[in-house]
Amino acid sequence: xxxxxxxxxxxxxxxxxxxxxxxxxxxxxxxxxxxxxxxxxxxxxxxxxxxxxxxxxxxxxxxxxxxxxxxxxxxxxxxxxxxxxxxxxxxxxxxxxxxxxxxxxxxxxxxxxxxxxxxxxxxxxxxxxxxxxxxxxxxxxxxxxxxxxxxxxxxxxxxxxxxxxxxxxxxxxxxxxxxxxxxxxxxxxxxxxxxxxxxxxxxxxxxxxxxxxxxxxxxxxxxxxxxxxxxxxxxxxxxxxxxxxxxxxxxxxxxxxxxxxxxxxxxxxxxxxxxxxxxxxxxxxxxxxxxxxxxxxxxxxxxxxxxxxxxxxxxxxxxxxxxxxxxxxxxxxxxxxxxxxxxxxxxxxxxxxxxxxxxxxxxxxxxxxxxxxxxxxxxxxxxxxxxxxxxxxxxxxxxxxxxxxxxxxxxxxxxxxxxxxxxxxxxxxxxxxxxxxxxxxxxxxxxxxxxxxxxxxxxxxxxxxxxxxxxxxxxxxxxxxxxxxxxxxxxxxxxxxxxxxxxxxxxxxxxxxxxxxxxxxxxxxxxxxxxxxxxxxxxxxxxxxxxxxxxxxxxxxxxxxxxxxxxxxxxxxxxxxxxxxxxxxxxxxxxxxxxxxxxxxxxxxxxxxxxxxxxxxxxxxxxxxxxxxxxxxxxxxxxxxxxxxxxxxxxxxxxxxxxxxxxxxxxxxxxxxxxxxxxxxxxxxxxxxxxxxxxxxxxx
Numbered sequence: 198x199x200x201x202x203x204x205x206x207x208x209x210x211x212x213x214x215x216x217x218x219x220x221x222x223x224x225x226x227x228x229x230x231x232x233x234x235x236x237x238x239x240x241x242x243x244x245x246x247x248x249x250x251x252x253x254x255x256x257x258x259x260x261x262x263x264x265x266x267x268x269x270x271x272x273x274x275x276x277x278x279x280x281x282x283x284x285x286x287x288x289x290x291x292x293x294x295x296x297x298x299x300x301x302x303x304x305x306x307x308x309x310x311x312x313x314x315x316x317x318x319x320x321x322x323x324x325x326x327x328x329x330x331x332x333x334x335x336x337x338x339x340x341x342x343x344x345x346x347x348x349x350x351x352x353x354x355x356x357x358x359x360x361x362x363x364x365x366x367x368x369x370x371x372x373x374x375x376x377x378x379x380x381x382x383x384x385x386x387x388x389x390x391x392x393x394x395x396x397x398x399x400x401x402x403x404x405x406x407x408x409x410x411x412x413x414x415x416x417x418x419x420x421x422x423x424x425x426x427x428x429x430x431x432x433x434x435x436x437x438x439x440x441x442x443x444x445x446x447x448x449x450x451x452x453x454x455x456x457x458x459x460x461x462x463x464x465x466x467x468x469x470x471x472x473x474x475x476x477x478x479x480x481x482x483x484x485x486x487x488x489x490x491x492x493x494x495x496x497x498x499x500x501x502x503x504x505x506x507x508x509x510x511x512x513x514x515x516x517x518x519x520x521x522x523x524x525x526x527x528x529x530x531x532x533x534x535x536x537x538x539x540x541x542x543x544x545x546x547x548x549x550x551x552x553x554x555x556x557x558x559x560x561x562x563x564x565x566x567x568x569x570x571x572x573x574x575x576x577x578x579x580x581x582x583x584x585x586x587x588x589x590x591x592x593x594x595x596x597x598x599x600x601x602x603x604x605x606x607x608x609x610x611x612x613x614x615x616x617x618x619x620x621x622x623x624x625x626x627x628x629x630x631x632x633x634x635x636x637x638x639x640x641x642x643x644x645x646x647x648x649x650x651x652x653x654x655x656x657x658x659x660x661x662x663x664x665x666x667x668x669x670x671x672x673x674x675x676x677x678x679x680x681x682x683x684x685x686x687x688x689x690x691x692x693x694x695x696x697x698x699x700x701x702x703x704x705x706x707x708x709x710x711x712x713x714x715x716x717x718x719x720x721x722x723x724x725x726x727x728x729x730x731x732x733x734x735x736x737x738x739x740x741x742x743x744x745x746x747x748x749x750x751x752x753x754x755x756x757x758x759x760x761x762x763x764x765x766x767x768x769x770x771x772x773x774x775x776x777x778x779x780x781x782x783x784x785x786x787x788x789x790x791x792x793x794x795x796x797x798x799x800x801x802x803x804x805x806x807x808x809x810x811x812x813x814x815x816x817x818x819x820x821x822x823x824x825x826x827x828x829x830x831x832x833x834x835x836x837x838x839x840x841x842x843x844x845x846x847x848x849x850x851x852x853x854x855x856x857x858x859x860x861x862x863x864x865x866x867x868x869x870x871x872x873x874x875x876x877x878x879x880x881x882x883x884x885x886x887x888x889x890x891x892x893x894x895x896x897x
Contacts, residue, residue, distance in 0.1 A: 199753055211327070212410040213239055214274065214372070221264050223257040226866065231330075235418055236270035241278030248277050250333045251288040253306070259311045262413040265318060272321040272418030273483055275341060282328025284337060292491060293500050301488040305364055309484060312365050316340040323417040325410055326350050326401070336363055339370040343417040343424065345410065346392040346401040353389040359503060360496030360849065362466040364487030375399040375432045381447060381470060385463050392569060433473045444471035450649045459733045459849050462490050498851035505838040505852075509689040517681030519625075520544060523586070523595035525612055529783075530629060531585035531601030533657035536562035539583040540569055540658075541686040546584040546591025555585045592619050597682055599651060601629040604752050617643060625675050625682070627651040631749075632702050632756045635668035635695040646672040647758060649679045650697060653688075655745065662843040664699050665690040668815040674694075691839040694829045698753065700836065701843045703824060704853070706757050707816035707879070709750060710765045712738035715812070717768045721802045722788050725813070728805035732814055733847030739788045740796055743781030747788070751775050763879040811868050812876070817846075818853045819869060819883050825854075826885030833889075838842070862889055 207500050214237030219227040225242045227444055238261060242248045265273065277283045295301055307617035315322065315337065326337035332355055338344050346352075354371075356362050362384060363371075371380040379398045383390065392404040402422050405413050416422050434440050447467045457464045465486050473479040490496050520543065524535040527549035535547040539562065549555050562583055566576040584591060592598055598620055602608050609628065620626065626648045639645035650666025667676050676692075683690040693699045698706060712725050716739070726737020742750050754767050774780075774787065781787030782794065789796035821836045828838050837852020850856040857865050865886075872880035 198612055210407065211276070211278070211280065212325075212414075213237060213276070213278065214324050214411075219420065221261060224237070224841040225254050226257050226261050228261055230270060233415070234264060234271040235415070236273045238273060238275045239278045240276075246279070247281050247329075248279050248284045248334070249286060249288040250284060250308070250337070251291060252308075254288075255308050255311045259314065262311070262314045266314075269318075269320055272323065272414075273318060274323045274325060274414045274418075275315075275337070275342075276325040277327070280328075283324075283326045283330040283350070284334025285329055285589075286332025286334050287358070288499060289503060292359075292496075293504070295496070296492050296497075298488045298492045301491055302484060305484040305488060309365050309480065312337060312340050313480075316366075320420045321420065323414050325414060326352075327407070329353070330365070332356055332367075333360070333365055336365040336367040338372070339367060339374065343403075343422060344395075344401040345403045345417065346395060347403060347407060347410075348392055349761040350392050350395075351389040352383075352395050352400060353387065354384045355387045357387045357462055357466070358384060358499065360460065360462050360493065360499040361487060361490050362462050362469070362483070364484055366480050366483065368466065368483045369468055371400075374475055376431050376724065377440075377470070377474065378430065378443065381467070383433060384466060385447065385451065393571075414595070438559040440474050441471055444468075456730075456733075459847070461493065461497060462496070465490060473543065495849040498849055498855065501851050501855070502841060502848055505834055506689070506842070508834075509691065509838055510684075511683030513688070513690050517678060517685050519596040519678065519682050519685060519700055521546070521591070521595045521597075522682075523591040523598045524601055524631075525549070525589075525598065525616065526593075526601035527551065527558055528601065528603070530562055530653060530655060530657070531599075532558040533565075533655070534599060534601060534629065534653055535583060536565050537657050538686055539579050540566060541684065542582070544582050544584070546586040547587040548589040548591065548594070552587055555587065558585065559583070569658070590615050595621070595624055597627055597678070599627045599629060604631060604633065604749070604756075606633055606637060609633070610641060613638070613642060625649060625678050627679060629653055632698045632753045634697060635666055635671075639668060639670065645670045647675045649675050650695070650699070651679060651683075652701075656699070660843055661687075661689045662701075662839055662841070663688045663690050663699060664843075665692050666695050666699055667692070668695040689838075689842060691835055691843075693830065693839075696824075696827065696829045699756050699819075700824050700830050700839055702753050703757065703761070703829070704817050704820040704840060705822055705844055706761075707764055708813055709738050709742050710754055711768070711813055711816055712742070713768050713771060714765045715809070716788070717770070720809075721799070723798050723802035724805050724810070726798075727802065728809040729813055731805065732810045733850055735845040735847075738813060743787040743789055743791075743796065745781070746783055747771060747780050748775045763881060765879055812872060814853075815865065815872065816868055816880065818857050818865065819880070821853045822857075822889060826883060826888070857889075864887060 214229055215231040217229055219229045221228040225240060227239050228236060230236050240248050242254060322341040323343040323345060324341040325345045326338060327350055329351055330338060331353050335352055335354060354363055354367060375398045395401040396404050402424055403413055434443060444467050451463045455463060469482055469486055473482050522538045522543050522545045524531050524547040527547055535545045539545045547558060566579045570576045570579060598616060600609060600612050602612055605741050629652055630650060631652055633651055635648060639648050642648060649671055652664035654660040654662060665679055680690045714723050716722060722739035726739050729737040751771060758764055778784055779786045782791055785791050824830050825836060833854045837855050840846040840853050841848050846853055866882045869880050869882040
């Protein structure tokens with residue numbers, strides 16, 4: 198055990214105080230004092246690449262704080278010994294499967310007592326923050342008197358994305374430290390803020406460089422750094438009537454994005470602040486609310502989704518030497534793929550026979566970089582990495598070539614014939630096809646082993662999932678390089694076998710086509726969309742179809758109809774709309790008319806019923822079971838995570854197959870049989886339900 202933490206700190210660039218043996222150390226923490234009697238407390242969790250607050254970590258901290266109380270220091274500097282960042286919040290593994298609210302409250306009270314003990318130390322305390330500072334880590338930092346941030350740090354309360362809110366005093370401390378509206382926005386959105394923003398709102402007291410940390414920490418201990426206050430609005434919001442009015446506005450804004458019956462956490466957080474903001478009991482009420490949320494289905498399902506996301510992310514670890522990407526096709530998808538790769542630091546060239554399309558890419562890319570990159574210099578560098586390749590020269594230097602031309606087999610074959618002889622021998626050839634089996638695309642290739650599918654979803658910058666498609670001649674090396682490429686650009690590769698529509702479009706098409714069939718029966722699009730929204734979809738199928746493009750929906754539906762029997766017929770009026778150029782959002786008119794990018798929806802639409810929701814959702818679930826039975830996807834978890842991160846399938850339900858587990862396989866089959874009797878054989882339960890029924894475990 199000797200030296201576990203201490204040896205890990207040797208030779209690092211991080212300022213860790215005096216280079217002397219610690220006066221106290223545990224498995225995860227060490228404490229040492231400099232010549233001025235300033236204590237340095239370092240967290241370097243054993244056996245982990247990042248710091249998290251487990252029960253053991255907090256128990257050790259409690260012991261260390263006892264040492265400091267027994268022998269007070271002139272000041273305390275708290276920092277991380279991990280180069281990756283400060284503290285990534287609580288250990289989420291500890292929260293999974295917890296369903297006893299009383300036991301949770303006991304644990305929270307114990308953890309909060311440690312944080313409060315830090316807060317109550319009788320000498321100045323300084324948190325030095327580099328890299329990420331998340332959730333419980335930020336709550337620990339808030340318990341210190343000063344917060345010093347390194348450039349590049351980020352501050353986030355991500356609990357809302359797990360169906361929770363802060364539980365170790367964050368709600369009380371943040372709303373007292375800074376403008377309460379800024380604090381609530383930060384907690385309700387789960388968005389990160391940068392050091393300059395954190396300094397501007399008063400969350401941190403100083404933004405500096407690593408080389409100045411020692412001097413800055415000494416200045417903080419000496420009281421020479423000015424601390425920020427909440428300002429006039431903070432004082433106004435300390436009045437209950439003003440706070441109640443602000444809370445009502447927050448609820449209304451939250452309702453536009455998340456329904457309370459689906460996502461109770463933001464509403465619980467607003468209620469906490471509205472009723473107890475500024476009061477001493479907010480700390481206790483926060484813990485009680487956190488425990489009640491944690492035992493609920495929403496939080497447990499979202500925690501499960503978090504672990505599935507992390508599992509897929511680890512599979513995409515970037516061990517790649519890919520540096521140059523060449524994209525062929527300057528449409529929306531090709532342009533957005535190219536811009537995203539440039540944003541992520543790769544050199545990118547993009548070509549298209551239509552030079553007009555190339556000219557539009559720079560504007561779209563510039564808009565993306567303005568949204569995603571703070572510094573003007575970073576935006577310029579990203580634009581410099583994006584090369585409009587009018588002569589298609591980049592293909593000869595590229596490590597990976599991505600084809601993103603229209604979804605026609607003949608056009609894609611023409612591109613492959615022209616490009617393949619010019620590619621480097623080790624380069625990967627990737628297609629962004631959304632539905633064409635790779636067995637058809639590989640025909641005529643000299644090296645079919647290096648062909649893989651990389652199916653991105655629109656919008657590329659928002660949807661993390663990429664279907665990584667392999668065929669029976671794909672080499673392991675090509676697949677591995679494609680997977681690493683996904684990791685390089687922060688995307689999640691879901692491995693699927695080559696089949697019509699792969700997974701996502703195969704499952705999504707019956708959902709969208711059923712909505713079109715309802716429209717053919719004179720059901721209002723607003724009613725159909727509301728049925729999906731009540732289930733928990735982020736957007737209704739009519740609006741999704743418009744955003745995808747009715748022409749694309751028609752292409753995919755026609756191709757799948759060739760090989761999938763149980764699909765509704767494509768309505769004739771849809772073909773007519775496509776012929777007239779009424780393609781949806783991109784043309785300004787589709788199933789809805791659009792103004793400033795938003796659909797014009799009627800207010801008096803009839804209310805949907807539960808049967809309508811089943812009619813939309815269960816064909817999607819049924820198709821997922823079919824994909825699992827046919828081996829298109831390896832396991833149930835991958836289906837769930839793919840459908841959530843590619844289509845937005847109600848995350849709080851845990852994915853389509855997890856939803857089926859919760860509802861009960863027999864109940865779903867019975868519902869499908871009822872729909873089949875009423876609406877036709879397209880609802881017939883897949884043969885895979887028989888095997889799945891016994892294996893479904895709603896707890897997993």
